[in-house]
Amino acid sequence: MRDTDTITAISTPQGEGGIGIIRISGEEAINIGSQILRHPSGKKIITWPERQVRLGLAVFPDGSVIDEVIYFLFKNNRSYTGEDVLEIQGHGGLQNLRKILNSTLKAGARLAEPGEFTKRAYLNGRIDLAQAEAVIDLIRSRTDLAHKAALTQLRGDLSTVIKEQEKKLMEILVPIEAALDFPEDEIPDLKREEALKIVEGAIFKINELLANADQGMILRDSATVVLAGRPNVGKSSLLNSLLGEERAIVTPIPGTTRDFVSEVIDLNGVPVRLIDTAGIREIEDLIEKAGVERAWEIIKQADLILVVLDSALGITPEDYQMLNQIKERVPIIILNKTDLPSQISFKEIKKEFPQNKVLSVSALTGAGIKELKSFIREELIGTNISEEHPFLVTRLRHKEALEEACKYLRFTAEGITSHLSEDLIAVDLRAALEALGRISGKSVSEEVISQIFSQFCIGK
Amino acid sequence: MKKIYDVAVIGAGHAGCEAANAVSKMGFDTLLLTLNFNNIAFMPCNPSVGGPGKGNLVREVDALGGLIGRITDLAHLQMRALNTQKGPAVRAFRAQADKHLYQQCMRNYIEKQPLITIKQGKVSSIKRIKDHWCLTLNTGVCYEVSAVIIATGTFLRGKIHIGLFSYSSGPQGQHPAISLAESLEAQGIRFKRFKTGTSARVRKRSLDFSKMIEQPGDWLPHGFSYWLPWEPREPVSCWLTYTNQKTHEIIRNNLDVAPMYCGEITGTGTRYCPAIEGKVVNFPHKDKHQVFIEPEGLNTDEMYIAGLSSSLPEEIQDQFMRTVPGLENVEIVRPGYAIEYDVISPDQLLTSLQIRDWPGIFCAGQINGTSGYEEAAAQGIIAGINAGLYLRGEEPFVLKRNEAYIGVLIDDLITKENNEPYRVMTSRAEFRLSLRQENADLRLTDYGYKFKLISEADYQFFRTKRERIQEKLRFLEGNNLSPGSEEAEIIQAKTGLKIQQTTNLKQLLKRPEINCAIIREAFKNGKDELTNEDEVIENLIKYEGYLEREAKMAARLQKTEGKKIPVDFDYSQVPNLSFEAREKLMRYRPETFGQAGRISGVSPADLSALLIWMTRSRKK
Structure with a gap:
């Protein structure tokens, strides 16, 4: 896969709509356009004027007509991606748009990766990295809360918190460095107690940020919740009843579309991807087996696992086997079909699996579904989620930088208390500040030197 | 000719x-x-x-x-x-x-x-x-x-x-x-x-050292050179005194004739060795500044005044110097000056x-x-x-x-x-x-x-020293200190450290109270060579963790340092560089990616853009 391929994608949300847009970007955009578009008369299109709306027919490369469309062209120096971009507006409806998309693929375009148009825009200098990251977050933020987190980060609340800590840590580092470099100038000695307080304060603040980081990333990326269980325990109906009216986005997971159904729902601001695995059974059939292996793979990676049992049938040996196999992941046990006479006693199952939460629902009547939803939400992001202070750390890159800063700040604190020499304390402190600088963009070395001279009167 | x-x-x-x-x-x-x-x-x-x-x-x-x-x-x-x-x-x-x-x-x-x-x-x-x-x-x-x-x-x-x-x-x-x-x-x-600038030189006979603080030298075990035999000599003292509010007032009142402040000088000065005018203006709340009096040589009466670098008129220099304790009767030999x-x-x-x-x-x-x-x-x-x-x-x-x-x-x-x-x-x-x-x-x-800048004899001396260091490191790594042993008793007597369990000597040396000399004494092993071998060994062992960290960092640096940028590389081709980065890169023409990243104004984003572009054009 190369950044020079011509890429194509359906750019409007999938679902029923009046119109849908297909976008093609790259050197071959016009070439592809001339293969898949015709004049309303059926003639080939020879001239490609820029930024003019034209009526035409979308066709397969063999000439058979798919749809009546309008199209327009942006030349590379005036398009979003910085490449030639051809936009085709067809009639809405997934089937129709997919046909046009297929035709562009046959004509030589490659299906775009998520965010690839924005990546091109960045690569071609149309937007900078920060903008690109924010755009991608906004595209991907599926719910209000996630949207808010992305916006907060755009506004720079994370930077504000970090810059504040950087400033405080500099107040320790600068006098240390000044004294090391200018031993004959009168620089006050390091006050270890005060320094320790500042370092510990910074550790506390960073830990606060980190405490919410996993949830922040869930908000950005959506959490994965897997429904597992034997066939016919009611996984599909449970899925549908969890979706309820919120059923909005249908996103197949690449490569697993045959085996699994996956939907994204909004659990009061938290985007959650629900995956219904194929029934897990030990069957010799090869195709099924491959499916089963993939199911185990998905279960392993899930943020949360719901094991669905048929309460009307009782617990089967297969159920036990599965629950034991994923014991370490502490799945939530869902007793479905409570509308029927129950064969499983709640007490009994609590005794067997004391660590697991057990909930009773009826996918059919909807009993217990509301409780299940708020339970899932709570499990994923906890209860202390405040709308006013959404999560600031939503990127792995930021999380890792903060973790590194924290590690070196702990070394710094140890160094201060165990009376390590100042040059070593400075090494740890610098490493921490450099990690923070990866978020704030500050260069520690230059900052230290300029502050030494602005704060201390140096020089014989 | x-x-x-x-x-x-x-x-x-x-x-x-x-x-x-x-x-x-x-x-x-x-x-x-x-x-x-x-x-x-x-x-x-x-x-x-x-x-x-x-x-x-x-x-x-x-x-x-x-x-x-x-x-x-x-x-x-x-x-x-x-x-x-x-x-x-x-x-x-x-x-x-x-x-x-x-x-x-x-x-x-x-x-x-x-x-x-x-x-x-x-x-x-x-x-x-x-x-x-x-x-x-x-x-x-x-x-x-x-x-x-x-x-x-x-x-x-x-x-x-x-x-x-x-x-x-x-x-x-x-x-x-x-x-x-x-x-x-x-x-x-x-x-x-x-x-840049320098301060006035004065006659030693005009100074009153009784009003200053003596700054004697130290007796050091070796000098700067690795190759000359070190001959310690009786150190000649320097002297410390301070400016005061009066000094500052004279300077402040004469800024209109200070070339740095009245527009005469256009060149950029230094922050780490500023003229006294700069110190007084930039740090107005400081009520005194250090002044060191340093001998220019044994066979001269001239002395250097460190800390009073100035390009004020000679008479003003004379005036403000006389406010400094010990310089009341100063005789200036050469005035301080600024040079562009x-x-x-x-x-x-x-x-x-x-x-x-x-x-x-x-x-x-x-x-x-x-x-x-x-x-x-x-x-x-x-x-x-x-x-x-x-x-x-x-x-x-x-x-x-x-x-x-x-x-x-x-x-x-x-x-x-x-x-x-x-x-x-x-x-x-x-x-x-x-x-x-x-x-x-x-x-x-x-x-x-x-490059033949080191003579054969000096290099032999160096190699012997390096081998001795290796040998000493091996000795430390290969030997232990057992509780109750004669060596342990010597160490306890010297440092108060009680050895509870068998300890490797290298680990022992990591303790702050232990140094090479103490171990050598306890083990009656080798003699002090007076070349800073002990210091080398102690630093290597005591700061091992930090040195390993730097080594890792250096290995990372080597990766970008190894990526060369062609001499004739055309930065104007790379579309996604920031304006500042492009301008700086075209001007400095870095030889490696590492250098490019250190140019101020070239951000990590610019660097990755450059890297992507270069890998991309290579593929093409």
């Missing part, structure tokens, strides 16, 4: 002498040109050598086979150990030199070099003629050389200011070099103006210190925008080595940031926008725990020997 040489060095200051010594030792016929034969290795400012960072440079130059360390050892008046309580990375020596003795020792050394010819003369132009360079002196004499090292210090279009009085001059009233600057400029070399001079915009330099597109022309010292004898010497030896390698047709010698302060210095010079004379500082070195002053020979002497 001999007119053809392999290489010419213009200027016999601290950079020029090192350069001439290095390139001549590599076997090249060297012409060393000086404006005045009496002023070889002249110290126009503070008679001090070393300190944190700077001291490391001195030892590095010495480890490579350079001169500043050994000459300082021969000519010092006192030595001090600084930062002794602050850890191995920043421990440093600083010497006060006898200026006259320093010059004499350097001249003697240079005169003994068989391949160096010293000439007094003023170069007025450098011109390329076919495959060699032609240096024309103002007397009309013409020398033909294959390489040139320009080490002209602050002489290029030098201009001295004392109050509102100013005149064209080199430092301390020497001739300025005007036509050489014009010749280079006419051929496309770009210059910028820097400013041309420095080459360092974006024209390559890491070899050659001027880009000027094959065989190298620059070293203050002309490159540095300040300090140590910084000059460091560049001098590198320019000398690289001129030699150029003459041999070999790749230049580039020290990396994790190898030496010299590497940090040159890399900073060519990648950073320096708006003031550059001074080395330990805080500029991201690998400062590895770049310690005691291990410079272990880092660099192999190179010095390779």
Whole structure:
């Protein structure tokens, strides 16, 4: 896969709509356009004027007509991606748009990766990295809360918190460095107690940020919740009843579309991807087996696992086997079909699996579904989620930088208390500040030197 | 009259002498040109050598086979150990030199070099003629050389200011070099103006030392040089006194005749060695500033006043100095002054210190925008080595940031926008725990020997020392201290440390109360060699964790440092660079990705954009 391929994608949300847009970007955009578009008369299109709306027919490369469309062209120096971009507006409806998309693929375009148009825009200098990251977050933020987190980060609340800590840590580092470099100038000695307080304060603040980081990333990326269980325990109906009216986005997971159904729902601001695995059974059939292996793979990676049992049938040996196999992941046990006479006693199952939460629902009547939803939400992001202070750390890159800063700040604190020499304390402190600088963009070395001279009167 | 040489060095200051010594030792016929034969290795400012960072440079130059360390050892008046309580990375020596003795020792050394010819003369132009360079002196004499090292210090279009009085001059009233600057400029070399300054010199007989605090030297176990036998001598004291509000008031009342403040001086001054005017203006709340009185030499009554650098009119200098305790009856011999001079915009330099597109022309010292004898010497030896390698047709010698302060210095010079004379500082070195002053020979002497700057005998001495260190490390790693043993009892008696369980000696040495000498005493093993081997071993073991971290960081650096950018790379092609980054990259033309990343204004995003573009165009 190369950044020079011509890429194509359906750019409007999938679902029923009046119109849908297909976008093609790259050197071959016009070439592809001339293969898949015709004049309303059926003639080939020879001239490609820029930024003019034209009526035409979308066709397969063999000439058979798919749809009546309008199209327009942006030349590379005036398009979003910085490449030639051809936009085709067809009639809405997934089937129709997919046909046009297929035709562009046959004509030589490659299906775009998520965010690839924005990546091109960045690569071609149309937007900078920060903008690109924010755009991608906004595209991907599926719910209000996630949207808010992305916006907060755009506004720079994370930077504000970090810059504040950087400033405080500099107040320790600068006098240390000044004294090391200018031993004959009168620089006050390091006050270890005060320094320790500042370092510990910074550790506390960073830990606060980190405490919410996993949830922040869930908000950005959506959490994965897997429904597992034997066939016919009611996984599909449970899925549908969890979706309820919120059923909005249908996103197949690449490569697993045959085996699994996956939907994204909004659990009061938290985007959650629900995956219904194929029934897990030990069957010799090869195709099924491959499916089963993939199911185990998905279960392993899930943020949360719901094991669905048929309460009307009782617990089967297969159920036990599965629950034991994923014991370490502490799945939530869902007793479905409570509308029927129950064969499983709640007490009994609590005794067997004391660590697991057990909930009773009826996918059919909807009993217990509301409780299940708020339970899932709570499990994923906890209860202390405040709308006013959404999560600031939503990127792995930021999380890792903060973790590194924290590690070196702990070394710094140890160094201060165990009376390590100042040059070593400075090494740890610098490493921490450099990690923070990866978020704030500050260069520690230059900052230290300029502050030494602005704060201390140096020089014989 | 001999007119053809392999290489010419213009200027016999601290950079020029090192350069001439290095390139001549590599076997090249060297012409060393000086404006005045009496002023070889002249110290126009503070008679001090070393300190944190700077001291490391001195030892590095010495480890490579350079001169500043050994000459300082021969000519010092006192030595001090600084930062002794602050850890191995920043421990440093600083010497006060006898200026006259320093010059004499350097001249003697240079005169003994068989391949160096010293000439007094003023170069007025450098011109390329076919495959060699032609240096024309103002007397009309013409020398033909294959390489040139320009080490002209602050002489290029030098201009001295004392109050509102100013005149064209080199430092301390020497001739300025005007036509050489014009010749280079006419051929496309770009210059910028820097400013530096120095303080007044006074008569010792006019000072009252009873009102000052004595600053005696320390008795040190060794000097700067790894190669000279160390002969400690009775240290000569310096003296400390302070300015006061009265001093500041006089200065404040006369800013209208201070060339720095009334618009006379356009060059940029230094932050780390400001004039007293600058200190008073920038730090108005400070009620006193330090003033050090330092001897200029044993055989002179002249003394240096450190901390009172000034370009105020001579009379005002006289006035404010008299407010300082001990200076009430001061007799000024020479007034302080500011000097403006041309420095080459360092974006024209390559890491070899050659001027880009000027094959065989190298620059070293203050002309490159540095300040300090140590910084000059460091560049001098590198320019000398690289001129030699150029003459041999070999790749230049580039020290990396994790190898030496010299590497940090040159890399900073060519990648950073320096708006003031550059001074080395330990805080500029991201690998400062590895770049310690005691291990410079272990880092660099192999190179010095390779280039023939280190004699066979010195190298043998070094190798024996290195082997001894290895042996001692093996001894520590391979031996344990058992509880109740005779050795354990000695150690307990010495340190109070009770050994509870069998401990490996290397682990034992990590404890703060243990050092090599104590272990040696307990184990009756070997003797102290008086070369800083103990220090090397203690630092290696005590700071092992930190050193490993730096080693990892260095390995990461090597990755980007190894990625070369083609000389003719067209940055205008790369569409997604920020405006500032593109402009800077086109100007500095970094040789590697590592360098590109250190150019201020080039962000990590620019760097990844560049990297993506380059991999992309390679695939195409």
